[in-house]
Amino acid sequence: MLSQAVAATFRQHFGSTPLVVRAPGRVNLIGEHTDYNQGFVLPAAVDKEIYFAVALNNTTDINLYSSDLQEALSLPAADVHRTDTQWANYLLGVVAQFQQRGLTVPGFDCVFGGTVPIGAGMSSSAAVECGLAFALNHLMHTNLDRMTLAHMGQKAEHEYAGVKSGLMDQFASLFGRAGQVVRLDCRSLEYEYFPFDTSTTRIVLCNSGVKHSLASSEYNTRRQECEHGVAVLQKHYPQVQSLRDATPAQLQAHQAEMGDVVYQRCLYVVQENERVDVACRALLAGDLANFGQQMYASHAGLRDQYQVSCRELDILVEAARSLPGVYGARMMGGGFGGCTINLVAVDQVDQFVEKMTAAYQEQLGLKLETYQTTIVYGVGTMEAVASK
Template sequence: MLAHDIAAAFHQRFGTDPLLVRAPGRINLIGEHTDYNAGYVLPAAIDKEMYFAVALNQQHTIRLHAYDLNQSEEVAVDAVAPSETQWANYLLGVVAQLQQRGVQVPGFDCVFGGTVPAGAGLSSSAAVECGMLFALNTLLQAQLEPMQIAKLGQAAEHEYAKVMCGLMDQFASVFGQAGQVVRLDCRSLDYEYFPFDTTACRIVLCNSGVKHSLASSEYNTRRQECEQGVAVLRRHYPEVQTLRDVTLEQLEAHRDELGPVVYRRCSYVVEENQRVIETCRLLTQNDLSGVGQQMYASHAGLSEKYEVSCKELDVLVEIAQTTPGVYGSRMMGGGFGGCTINLVATEQVADFVQHMKTQYQQQLGLPLETYEATIVDGVGLFTDK
C-alpha cells in the first residue's frame, strides 16, 4: 500500500518516526465556477488521497521528498520563497502562510505522495496543501481551526502556485464526511451536509486524458468576465456585490449593455447556483434521476455558455447520456480537460466502464482511464498498520 511505502521511505531517508497524515482529493457533484462568484458548491472528499510522513528535524532546514516523482528539495526555514520546482511550491506556500501569521515553523522533514491523479480535476494540489497544513498544525500545536486550514491552503495556492482558485477544493479536503456531500455557501462560509447513497448508485470518473492547467489564462479570464458583469450591474443595482446577488431578470434587462459573452458567462453562474439548491432538494428525496438531469444541464451550460469544456469532455457526456444505468454526467473541475463525473446504477458500473472505454476509443481514438470513487472523511491522521 502506498501509505505504508511512504512511511517506510521516510524511515529509510530520515531515520525517525514521522506523523502520518492523509488528505483526500475531491469530486464536485455540481456547482462549477460558482465558488469565486460567492455562490454554492456541492463537493465531497473521495478515496483518492495524498499521504504525508512528517517530523520536525531540530535543524533550520525544510527537507521535502516527492515520493511519486523521486525528487527532493531543501530550503532554509528563513529563506522560504517560490521555487522553480512546481510541486514544492504547494508545500512551501503553506509554510509561507504560517510564517506570515506569526507561527514559528522550525526545520522539518516530509515525504509525500498519493493516489490523486494529477491534472484530472480531483484537486491534488488542495490535498497537498491541506495535508501539509494539518501535519504542521498538529506537530506545532498551532491550534488552527479547520476553516483556517482551508483558507491558508487557498492562500498558498494563490501566492505560490499563482492559481486564483476559490475555496471549494481545500474546504472539501478538510470538511469531507463519509457518505455525505457538503453544500458550501462561498459567501457566508455556512455549510450543510446532504446524504449521498452509494448503495443505489456509484460515482465513476472518466478521465478525458487531456491535461488542463488551471493557471491557464482562460480560468483567470472567466473570473474577469464575471467581474465585468458585476461592474455593469452595480451601476443599476448598488446592492450587487457578486453574481450571487444577481437574478436572471436583472441580467435579461441589461443584456445589451453586458454584451453577448459577458451575458452568457453571468447567466451560466446564476443558473448553476439554482441547480445546486435544486440538487440538494432532490438528494433529500433520494431522486437520483432528478439529480442526473441537473448534472446534464450543468454540463450544457459549462460547454455552451461558460465555454470551458472541450471536444473530449463533450463526447464523454454524449456517450454517457445514451448508456443504460447512467443517471447523470457532466464535466467536473476547471475545464479544458480532466474528468467527467458520472452517477451510475451500482449493478451497471462494469458495463458502463466497458462501454465508455470502447466508444471513446472508437470515436476519438483515445484510451480512457476510469476511477470509481468512494466518499470519505476529510483530512486526518492514519496509522502505518
C-alpha cells in the first residue's frame, strides 16, 4: 500500500513514527467555473489520493520531502516564503495560513506522495493543501473545523501558487462521503449530500494527456471577465452581487455594454448553475439519462461560451457520446487539458475503455489513460504502519 510506503520513507529519512493522513482528489460531476462566481458545484472525493507522513521534530525547521519526485526542501519555520520549488509552495502556503492566524507552527518533518494524476483536473493541489492542513491541525491541537481548513487551503493556493481558485476543490477533499456527491452553495457554504449509486454506474475519467496549469493567465482572465460582467449589471441592478444573482434576461439586456465575449462568459455561468439544480433533481429521481444530458450541455457551454476546452477534450466527449451505456460526458476541471468525466453503465465499462482508447489513438495518435474511480470519504488519519 502506498500509505505504508510513504510511512516507511518517512522513517528512513527522519527516524521517527509519523502521523499518516490520507487526502483524496476529487471529481466534479457538474458545475464548472461556478464556484468563484458564488454558484453551485457538485463534487465528490475519489480514491485517487495523496498520503502524508508528518511529525513534529522538536526543532525550528520544516523539512519537506516529495516521495514521487524524490526532492527535498528545508527552511526555518520562522522564514516561510514562496520558493522556486513549486510543489513545496502548496505546503508552505498552508503553514503561512496557520501563522497568519497567530498560531506558531513548530518545526516538523513531512513526506508525501500519491496517485492523484497531476494536471488531470482532479485537484492534486487541493489534496496536498488539505492533507497537510489536517495533519498540522491534528498535531498542533488547534481544533480548527473542516470548513476553516478548506478556506486555509484555498488561500494557500491564492497566495503561494498564484491561482485564484474557488473553494470547491478543498471542500470536496475535506467533506467527501462514500457513495454520495455533495452540492455546495459557494456563497452561503451550505451543502447537501445526494446519493450516487456506483453499483449500477461507474465514473470513468479519460485523461487527454494534455497538461494544463490553472495558474495560466487564461483561468484568472475568466475570473476577471465574470467580475466585469457583474460590474456592468450592478449599475442597473444593485442587488446583483455575483453572477449567482443574474438572469439570462438581465444579461441579454446589457449584452452590448458588456461586449460579446464577457456576455458569453456570464451566460455560461448563469446557465451552469441551473444545470446543477436540474442534475440534483435528476439524481433524486434516479434519472441518469437527464443527468447525462446536463453533462453534455455543460461541456458545450465550456467549449463554446467559456472557451476553456481544447480539441483533445472535445474529441473524447464526442467519442463517448456514441458508445452504449454512456449516460453523459464532459470536460472536468479548469480546462485546456486534463480529463473528461464519463458516467457509464457498469456492464459497459470494459467496452467503453477499449473503444475510447482505440478512438483516441485513431483520431489523434495519442495513448489514452483512463481511471475508474470510487467515491470515498474525505481527508482523515490512518494508523502509521509499523516498520517491518
